[in-house]
Amino acid sequence: MARILLIEPDAVLAKLYAEALRRAGYTVDRAAEAQSAVNTADTETPDVVVLELQLVAHSGIEFLYEFRSYTEWQNVPVIVHSHVPPSEFEGTDLLQKELGITTYLYKPQTTLAELVSSVRRQVLITS
Secondary structure, eight states, X not given: OOEEEEEOSOHHHHHHHXXXXXXXXXXXXXXXXXXXXXXXXXXXXXXXXXXXXXXXXXXXXXXXXXXXXXGGGTTOOEEEEESSOGGGSTTHHHHHHHHTEEEEEEGGGOOHHHHHXXXXXXXXXXX
């Protein structure tokens, strides 16, 4: 069973997304901020990360730079699922390549089914 690390500061959304991913057959670890996400990943390496860029204390980008600094996490697919519109994500192509962002989903335009489908696609690619 694939392990998903869901990094979402909104408790209501985190619960909704985690339930949908569990129903799809995944083990889900949740974190609300960057440091707890790193600690969670350190306990059990995720197969896929789902990340909101707008986090408390540290941004999702800062999390990604730290996450990618660990050799064992350099190839873990990251799906950005964020309220930050892609047009406001400066240097999207460069950062996506540098930070290993495999998919960028803009929350207001993404259904729950699309999120689960994106996770499923990444799990299939990496397995």
